[in-house]
Amino acid sequence: MHEAEYRARGNWNEVKGKMKQAYGDLSDDDLAYDEGQEDEWLGKLQQRIGKAKHELKSWIDSL
Numbered sequence: 870m871h872e873a874e875y876r877a878r879g880n881w882n883e884v885k886g887k888m889k890q891a892y893g894d895l896s897d898d899d900l901a902y903d904e905g906q907e908d909e910w911l912g913k914l915q916q917r918i919g920k921a922k923h924e925l926k927s928w929i930d931s932l
Contacts, residue, residue, distance in 0.1 A: 887932045892918050 885900045
């Protein structure tokens, strides 16, 4: 699932909040998602928090 799906369900802000709680150094820019840019966004998050892409997807989906 990605940001657009969370937005459709109305809980993207909640997910972003949980991500910031877990990783306090994440900025709004780190969590900004541009439609069609999921791979780039995940790559940026990988660099910031040091998780593999599949780990990030699983973690985000679990929030």
